[in-house]
Amino acid sequence: MAHFTKPAEGSWTEHFGLATEPVVYDDSTSPEFYELERDAIFRRTWLNVGRVEQLPRKGSYFTKELDAARTAVLVVRDMDDEVRSYHNMCRHRGNKLVWQDYPREETQGVCRQFTCKYHGWRYDLQGNLTFVQQEDEFFNLDKSNFGLAPVRTDVWEGFVFVTLDPDAPPLREYMGRLGAGIEGYPFHLMTQKHTYRAEVGSNWKLFIDAFVEFYHAPVLHAKQATEEESRKLQSFGYEALAYDIDGPHAMVSSWGGMSPPKDLGMVKPIDRVLRSGLFGPWDAPDIGALPSGLNPSGHPAWGLDSYLFFPNFMILIWKPNWYLTYHYWPTSHHTHVFETSLYFVPPANAYERLEQELAVVTFKEFGLQDGNTLEATQMMIETGAVREFPLCDQEVMLRHLHRTCRQYVADHQGGPTRTTVRVSAAS
Amino acid sequence: MPILPQVFAELEPFADWVLPSERDRFAKRLASSMDELQAFYDAAFPRLEDGVEYLKGVPIEGIAEQDRNLLWLFSSLVTVSFPVEVWRQPRVPDSGASSIDVVVEPVP
Numbered sequence: 309m310a311h312f313t314k315p316a317e318g319s320w321t322e323h324f325g326l327a328t329e330p331v332v333y334d335d336s337t338s339p340e341f342y343e344l345e346r347d348a349i350f351r352r353t354w355l356n357v358g359r360v361e362q363l364p365r366k367g368s369y370f371t372k373e374l375d376a377a378r379t380a381v382l383v384v385r386d387m388d389d390e391v392r393s394y395h396n397m398c399r400h401r402g403n404k405l406v407w408q409d410y411p412r413e414e415t416q417g418v419c420r421q422f423t424c425k426y427h428g429w430r431y432d433l434q435g436n437l438t439f440v441q442q443e444d445e446f447f448n449l450d451k452s453n454f455g456l457a458p459v460r461t462d463v464w465e466g467f468v469f470v471t472l473d474p475d476a477p478p479l480r481e482y483m484g485r486l487g488a489g490i491e492g493y494p495f496h497l498m499t500q501k502h503t504y505r506a507e508v509g510s511n512w513k514l515f516i517d518a519f520v521e522f523y524h525a526p527v528l529h530a531k532q533a534t535e536e537e538s539r540k541l542q543s544f545g546y547e548a549l550a551y552d553i554d555g556p557h558a559m560v561s562s563w564g565g566m567s568p569p570k571d572l573g574m575v576k577p578i579d580r581v582l583r584s585g586l587f588g589p590w591d592a593p594d595i596g597a598l599p600s601g602l603n604p605s606g607h608p609a610w611g612l613d614s615y616l617f618f619p620n621f622m623i624l625i626w627k628p629n630w631y632l633t634y635h636y637w638p639t640s641h642h643t644h645v646f647e648t649s650l651y652f653v654p655p656a657n658a659y660e661r662l663e664q665e666l667a668v669v670t671f672k673e674f675g676l677q678d679g680n681t682l683e684a685t686q687m688m689i690e691t692g693a694v695r696e697f698p699l700c701d702q703e704v705m706l707r708h709l710h711r712t713c714r715q716y717v718a719d720h721q722g723g724p725t726r727t728t729v730r731v732s733a734a735s
Numbered sequence: 736m737p738i739l740p741q742v743f744a745e746l747e748p749f750a751d752w753v754l755p756s757e758r759d760r761f762a763k764r765l766a767s768s769m770d771e772l773q774a775f776y777d778a779a780f781p782r783l784e785d786g787v788e789y790l791k792g793v794p795i796e797g798i799a800e801q802d803r804n805l806l807w808l809f810s811s812l813v814t815v816s817f818p819v820e821v822w823r824q825p826r827v828p829d830s831g832a833s834s835i836d837v838v839v840e841p842v843p
Contacts, residue, residue, distance in 0.1 A: 659790035661806060662809055680829055680830050
């Protein structure tokens, strides 16, 4: 039985012009396909590498491993307050420029210049080579030709993005209609940040699959609710309020009336005392009016909107005025690093800090269940015993994600030059 | 010198749960038996309502050491609430070998 209105076509899947056949999951088991994705997707799209709050002053920097895009970047706020990125690599003989102890671990800090550990070459924050050890031993070395290799960088709503594609559209254009719909959300007020990281034994898309459908929630997470509530949730099943798709990006708008819940018996004893839980602290801070893109169906039971900005960046905006992000960083066809950050308005008092702690920890408990399920899925789809899987209408975002990946790979294999580039070259 | 504010003196025997990082709180939970978790919960949970009222009056800015300790003690109660109230075991069920580790957290 449908609890919420579906589009005139009868389903979200058909509404967005997607096929309804079972989906072949070879794109999540093939090492060859993953190699294609690296060039076709991760070197061609805008990738979110962090937030401006990680660069609080001139000279603040952080590094980011982008294995899928075959590089690692150094992101810095320069002396003119501009956010810039470089391949994290010394121009002398290619040593990784900025790292601490372990070259594969990310790091951060504040500095006035970057000095290579190897031979002491120095670069200013604009990437100019400013010092060469024993410069007169070199042969006609023109330092102006050996600045750090820049990476295209832009900022949208305080989120710092890089792309390795010089021909990629401007970031704001790339974010499209769904991005525009949440511009103006006060992300900058929510600076209280908790970040978790996990190494997951599955293809990166499988974890996105898990987080862009809530069809699994009443079953996989049944034990997190009280028994009676859990039975009720399973019998209702799950339906979203609305879905939307724009280009490679997609979103789901969901109910989630548990902050506070109608019936206090639905939640754990500690949730009742701390007035907080999975959906965040029940008493939302005042953040002013919300942007027009949120709660597109205008439903009073609205609880959250969850956005997937292709390829690997999700933003979940919750009704009680907080948000979280997910990132999925592939490291092979069947492994990836998962990162989630939860952002709150900084607590005024110690009780609010405790409320936020409960929301954060509840999320972690869910994530632990999700993570292990993924390994189980990856293991079995890799057997190839079954290759096609039926997806329901509540899994429309999975269908769109896998189709988008296949399209990017196909376009990339079609040739290095895209139509838009040809047009501008001809004019 | 007591670890906790005077009004929560009865929780002093559980001072080993005063841990400033979620990583340490979770590790202690996994290293504890259900009996140990239950004992801590049974002592601390009945004081949580008083704790909420008390902590509402404690600004984060310039928080005193004993107050901060109380915040970490109740943060441990949050961590322990899952095995006691829901899972009936220290580990998250069906989580196998997977782990999710905190890499950035506010202090306090």
